[in-house]
Amino acid sequence: MIEVQHLSKIYGSTAAIQDVDFSVESGEILGFLGPNGAGKTTTMRILSGYIPATTGTAKIAGYDVHEQSMEVRRRIGYLPENPPLYPEMTVEGFLMFVARIKGVASGDRVSRVNWSIERCQLQDKRKILIRKLSKGYKQRVGIAQAIVHDPPAIILDEPTVGLDPKQIIEVRNLIKSLAGEHTIILSTHILPEVSMTCDRVTIINKGKVVATDTPDNLMSQLTATGGYELEVKGDIASVEPLLTQIKGVSKVNIKSTIKQENTEVHLIHLAADLTVEPGQEIAALIVNQGLGLYEMRRTRPTLEDVFLDLITEESPISDE
Known part of the structure; x- marks a missing residue:
């Protein structure tokens, strides 16, 4: 549905994005993930026809974004970071206006507006002025205006910025409900949005794509670099050097210490190669040294760990 090849945008001597490649299958939600300033919004603006690319091509539903801009615009719904709303219009009036300018046939406008209102759960707000809304x-x-003309592709740029936790969950569920019927690109730097919403992830950093894969596959790249969290009672100083001698344990980090009566309880993180499975030796060492082992649990990398690992790499990695 969406094909981006060798896309670059140069401002003077500064490259906002460089040689960006990715694709989105029909009905899929792609998370376009990157830190602030990575090039996410520039890419979204090119795909929506808002700005031209310097080099490269982008196609949506088979139409070239630059050469066939009007055909592309008929087939996309776009929500920029700041929704393009008219605050003095009612919700219903605004959506009727948008439906008209987006070319929805006059006989279909009421049904399309009603559909978008229902999908976005705005039924009790339809007669309210937009400026009075939270x-x-x-x-x-903003999402309703992006889908009112029933486009096959939807581009959402930071749709949950500034929302409270309850609102984030509501918007996240709304986006997930649109999958299948629509192909969606969700541009964000909020990691939970990606892991809980998207089928695949493209990570961009400093204008370059550094990885494209499913969240699970990306996390599996770091499965060998997990570790253990331990809650240990007693003098950890004498045990710390012994822990690093266990095969697979690479680092001991005492995260916090709490004094209890005449002793101390430490929260410890051990960085470990889980392909070696050193857990049994770790527990045995703690107990044999006379310390109290209150808790021990395995930790595995999260999408945040993958993200931080990738954006600190100097060169892109392959998704093969």
Whole structure:
């Protein structure tokens, strides 16, 4: 549905994005993930026809974004980071206006507006002025205007920025409900949005794509670099050097210490190669040294660990 090849945008001597490649299958949600300033918004603006690329091509539903811009615009719904709303219009009036300018046939406008209102759960707000809505409801109206003409592709740029936790969950569920019927690119730097919403992830850093894969596959790249969390009672100083001698344990980090009566309880993280499975030796050492082992659990990398690992790499990695 969406094909991006060798896309670059140069401003003077500064490259906002360089040689960006990715694709999105029909009905899929792709998380476009990167730190602030990585090039996410520039890419979204090129795909929406807002700005031209310097080099490269982008196609949506088979139409070239640059050469066939109007055909592309008929087939996309776009929600920029700041929703393009008219605050003095009612929700219903605004969506009717958007449906008209997006070319929805006059006989279909009422049904399309009603559909978008229902999908975005705006039924009780349809007669309310947009300026009176909360931030979360304004985001819903922004999504409603993006889908009112039933486009096959939807581009959402930071749709949950500034929302409270409840609003984030509501918008996240709304986006997930649109999958299958629509192909969605979700641009964000908020990691939970990606792991809980998206089928695949493209990570961009400093204008370059550094990885494209499913969240699970990306996390599996770091499965050998997990570790253990331990809660240990007693004098850890004498045991710390012994722990690093266990095969697979690479680092001991005492995260916190709490004094209890005449002793101390330490929260410890051990970085370990889990392909070696050193857990039994770790527990045996702690107990044999006379310390109290209150708790021990294995930790595995999260998408945040993958993200931080990838954006600190100097060169892109392959998704093969």
